[in-house]
Amino acid sequence: MKFRRSGRLVDMTNYLLHHPHSLVPLTYFSEKYKSAKSSISEDLTIIKETFEQHGIGTLLTVPGAAGGVKYIPKVELKEAKQFIDELCELMARPERLLPGGYLYLTDLLGNPSIVNKIGKLFATVFSNRKIDVVMTVATKGITLAYAVAAQLDVPVVIVRKDSKVTEGSTVSINYVSGSSKRIQTMLLAKRSLTEGSNVLIIDDFMKAGGTINGMISLLDEFKANVSGIGVLVETEGVEERLVDEYISLVKLTEVDTREKHIEVKPGSYFQFEDENEDGGE
Amino acid sequence: MKFRRSGRLVDMTNYLLHHPHSLVPLTYFSEKYKSAKSSISEDLTIIKETFEQHGIGTLLTVPGAAGGVKYIPKVELKEAKQFIDELCELMARPERLLPGGYLYLTDLLGNPSIVNKIGKLFATVFSNRKIDVVMTVATKGITLAYAVAAQLDVPVVIVRKDSKVTEGSTVSINYVSGSSKRIQTMLLAKRSLTEGSNVLIIDDFMKAGGTINGMISLLDEFKANVSGIGVLVETEGVEERLVDEYISLVKLTEVDTREKHIEVKPGSYFQFEDENEDGGE
Numbered sequence: 001m002k003f004r005r006s007g008r009l010v011d012m013t014n015y016l017l018h019h020p021h022s023l024v025p026l027t028y029f030s031e032k033y034k035s036a037k038s039s040i041s042e043d044l045t046i047i048k049e050t051f052e053q054h055g056i057g058t059l060l061t062v063p064g065a066a067g068g069v070k071y072i073p074k075v076e077l078k079e080a081k082q083f084i085d086e087l088c089e090l091m092a093r094p095e096r097l098l099p100g101g102y103l104y105l106t107d108l109l110g111n112p113s114i115v116n117k118i119g120k121l122f123a124t125v126f127s128n129r130k131i132d133v134v135m136t137v138a139t140k141g142i143t144l145a146y147a148v149a150a151q152l153d154v155p156v157v158i159v160r161k162d163s164k165v166t167e168g169s170t171v172s173i174n175y176v177s178g179s180s181k182r183i184q185t186m187l188l189a190k191r192s193l194t195e196g197s198n199v200l201i202i203d204d205f206m207k208a209g210g211t212i213n214g215m216i217s218l219l220d221e222f223k224a225n226v227s228g229i230g231v232l233v234e235t236e237g238v239e240e241r242l243v244d245e246y247i248s249l250v251k252l253t254e255v256d257t258r259e260k261h262i263e264v265k266p267g268s269y270f271q272f273e274d275e276n277e278d279g280g281e
Numbered sequence: 282m283k284f285r286r287s288g289r290l291v292d293m294t295n296y297l298l299h300h301p302h303s304l305v306p307l308t309y310f311s312e313k314y315k316s317a318k319s320s321i322s323e324d325l326t327i328i329k330e331t332f333e334q335h336g337i338g339t340l341l342t343v344p345g346a347a348g349g350v351k352y353i354p355k356v357e358l359k360e361a362k363q364f365i366d367e368l369c370e371l372m373a374r375p376e377r378l379l380p381g382g383y384l385y386l387t388d389l390l391g392n393p394s395i396v397n398k399i400g401k402l403f404a405t406v407f408s409n410r411k412i413d414v415v416m417t418v419a420t421k422g423i424t425l426a427y428a429v430a431a432q433l434d435v436p437v438v439i440v441r442k443d444s445k446v447t448e449g450s451t452v453s454i455n456y457v458s459g460s461s462k463r464i465q466t467m468l469l470a471k472r473s474l475t476e477g478s479n480v481l482i483i484d485d486f487m488k489a490g491g492t493i494n495g496m497i498s499l500l501d502e503f504k505a506n507v508s509g510i511g512v513l514v515e516t517e518g519v520e521e522r523l524v525d526e527y528i529s530l531v532k533l534t535e536v537d538t539r540e541k542h543i544e545v546k547p548g549s550y551f552q553f554e555d556e557n558e559d560g561g562e
Contacts, residue, residue, distance in 0.1 A: 006290055010331040013294040018397070050291040102447045106473050110438055112431035116299070139419045139439060140447065143427045150393035157391055158420060166383045166421065166486070192387050205447070 008033050008043050016047065016059070016071040020123070021153045025068040044069055055079050073151045075117075075124045077270075083117055084266045087250055091233065094260040101255045103233065103262070109143050109204060118249065119147025122202065122230045125247055125272050126152075129227045132197045133157055135219075137186060137211055144232060145202040152200075157192045159215055161185065167192075173217050178208020178242050186214050188222070198227040206231040209243035216243070234267055247272050289314050289324050297328065297340070297352040301404070302434045306349040325350055336360050354432045356398075356405045358551075364398055365547045368531055372514065375541040382536045384514070384543070390424050390485060399530065400428025403483065403511045406528055406553050407433075410508045413478045414438055416500075418467060418492055425513060426483040433481075438473045440496055442466065448473075454498050459489020459523050467495050469503070479508040487512040490524035497524070515548055528553050 012029060029040045048059040055076040059069050075083070087108075096104045108114050131152055136145035137159040149156040161184065163170055172187035193199070201215050216226055229246035236253045248267030255262055293310060310321045329340040336357040340350050356364070368389075377385045389395050412433055417426035418440040430437035442465065444451055453468035474480075482496050497507055510527035517534045529548030536543055 005287065006327045007331045007334070009287055009290045010294045010328050011335045011337070013291045014298060014332075014335070014337050017295060017298060018394075046287045047291050050288045051295075053288070054292045054295070056292070056295050098447060098449050100446050104447070104449050104470075104472070106438075106448060106470055107436070110430075110436045110473070112427065112434065112437070113299075115427070116431065139423070139441065139445075142420070142423045143437065146393065146396070146424045146427055149391075150397065153393065155388070155391045156393070156424065157387075160420065164420075165381050166379065166385070167387060168379050168385050189385075189387055191385070192391070 005039070005043060008035065008040075009046060012043055013047060016069075017056075019153065020057075020071050020073050020151055023062060023068045023070050025066075028068075072127055073120050073123050074127065075120050080121055080124070080269065081266075083121070084249055084269060087114075087118075088264045088266060091250055091252075091264050092262045094262060097255065097257060097260055097262060099257070101257055103205075103252070103255075105140070105204060105233070109140055115143050115147045118144060118232060119149075119151045121249065121269065122148045122200075122247070123151035125269060126200055126228045126230065129200070130198045131200045131227045133193060133224075134200045134202055135159060135193075135215060136202050137161070137215060141202060141204040141232075144204055148200065148202050148230070157188065159186050159188050159218060161187075163187060171218065171221050173214060173221060175214030175217060176210055178210030178213070178238075178240075184214070186211075186218060188218055193222045193224060195223045197222070197224045199224050200227045201229045202231075204232045206234045206243070206246070206248070208238050209241050209246075212246070213242040231267075233264075286320070286324060289316065289321075290327060293324055294328060297350075298337075300434065301338075301352050301354050301432055304343060304349045304351050306347075309349070353408055354401050354404050355408065356401050361402055361405070361550065362547075364402070365530055365550060368395075368399075369545045369547060372531055372533075372545050373543045375543060378536065378538060378541055378543060380538070382538055384486075384533070384536075386421070386485060386514070390421055396424050396428045399425060399513060400430075400432045402530060402550065403429045403481075403528070404432035406550060407481055407509045407511065410481070411479045412481045412508045414474060414505075415481045415483055416440060416474075416496060417483050418442070418496060422483060422485040422513075425485055429481065429483050429511070438469065440467050440469050440499060442468075444468060452499065452502050454495060454502060456495030456498060457491055459491030459494070459519075459521075465495070467492075467499060469499055474503045474505060476504045478503070478505045480505050481508045482510045483512070485513045487515045487524070487527070487529070489519050490522050490527075493527070494523040512548075514545075 026037050026040050030037050051057050057073040134145050134149040134156045145156045167189040169190045170187040174183050177184055231248045233250045234248040236251050249269050251265050251267045253263045307318050307321050311318050332338050338354040415426050415430040415437045426437045448470040450471045451468040455464050512529045514531045515529040517532050530550050532546050532548045534544045
């Protein structure tokens with residue numbers, strides 16, 4: 001059975017969207033559709049142009065015998081600005097305020113279309129880094145980390161604060177929580193991370209950075225490298241930040257529990273996004 | 282600017298895949314591409330045929346002024362069988378065996394392409410039910426529940442076994458763990474679930490069903506309805522199962538910790554899948 005271009009375009013789009021950052025040889029498509037490589041190349045040109053025109057991402061062509069095509073999810077600067085503004089608006093709602101100056105974010109972190117967009121933003125800004133694994137700490141950041149991992153096509157590993165029989169042997173470390181200065185424990189299943197992995201750390205909230213600092217220490221134990229750190233919300237005005245280089249989408253600048261007033265502004269995302277634009281691929 | 286059919290097909294495919302179970306009015310597309318509704322209808326026919334031919338899902342057309350088109354993700358029976366067989370093979374590996382007869386599943390639950398497929402299987406089998414929310418209990422089932430929720434385009438809510446300041450007020454219940462017979466507590470943030478919601482419960486592992494039974498009691502407190510229960514792995518030979526109607530992908534039939542031997546077979550998925558086929562949409 002031969003496939004017409006229109007059908008091929010629909011199926012190839014579906015395939016590429018579900019295999020981000022994976023090199024797909026042209027022969028995969030030409031065999032699947034029993035079509036000439038030249039036709040497949042033309043299809044890919046149309047898909048690439050449409051992806052770029054509509055801000056879906058881009059297709060990289062890798063030439064040669066071992067070559068093929070790779071879909072790189074990318075959010076355009078304009079769309080990213082718009083989405084982060086929306087996030088700011090959502091987060092500034094006074095009903096989010098919880099005792100202790102915390103923000104209720106559970107609804108946002110459980111909304112697939114928001115979480116998926118956040119995942120794509122982080123995948124965009126970290127697209128030039130070498131990443132083998134995305135890591136987070138249980139519980140609230142898991143959906144976020146999974147969405148980033150899905151866009152980068154790498155596994156997600158989850159650090160826990162309590163040991164479970166269903167994890168097998170674990171490596172644990174003690175760390176000092178940045179704000180409360182209490183000593184806490186976090187652990188990771190031994191077999192969930194290979195030595196020397198390049199790890200992107202993702203979390204939902206960062207105050208002083210104690211938890212993220214703990215994850216960095218844990219990565220030391222696995223002789224793994226930190227490829228990057230991304231947080232959804234950071235708080236401003238922290239006396240002594242324990243983590244230097246990180247990317248945030250939203251910055252919490254003021255919380256007034258008495259007046260029920262929250263102020264937020266866009267985080268450091270665009271500084272890094274600009275860097276990426278300059279360095280270009 | 283006018284859009285050619287080929288570009289429209291690529292962009293519409295992307296849009297539909299990211300908005301499953303949502304009704305998209307034809308005017309949305311005709312305005313976006315400045316094209317006649319008749320052309321958009323032809324595009325949708327091509328997309329529908331391709332989706333069905335390649336087992337991506339289907340498009341439902343809702344006629345009338347308030348009508349439009351809806352993408353329903355669906356895994357075909359043949360592909361589902363093949364994937365569940367693969368899962369069985371992956372799970373039967375002796376190195377998964379942990380003390381106490383538990384299975385190490387963390388790698389599978391952290392692999393986006395596997396998790397995404399599992400999500401699509403559950404979305405297929407539950408596609409006829411009314412579902413407002415997907416619910417799971419922290420920690421291991423979260424990626425799975427999120428993937429199902431994403432395919433159904435509904436939020437995911439996460440029940441916890443410990444209270445957190447970042448959740449606000451919670452509703453808690455006590456339940457008896459089915460296998461250990463110990464009394465435990467689980468809780469859910471009050472504002473994370475609206476009264477009367479229709480809830481699909483998803484979890485990674487079920488022995489006697491105590492945890493799932495606990496979630497059902499918790500839903501009672503919220504006057505919410507159970508729309509369905511899906512578990513990745515169930516264990517066979519449980520004396521007294523606390524939960525009746527559920528769908529499993531894989532059934533653990535024998536675990537021999539001494540001989541390091543695991544036996545698994547496909548779960549109850551296909552019994553329900555057949556039901557769906559008969560009932561048909």
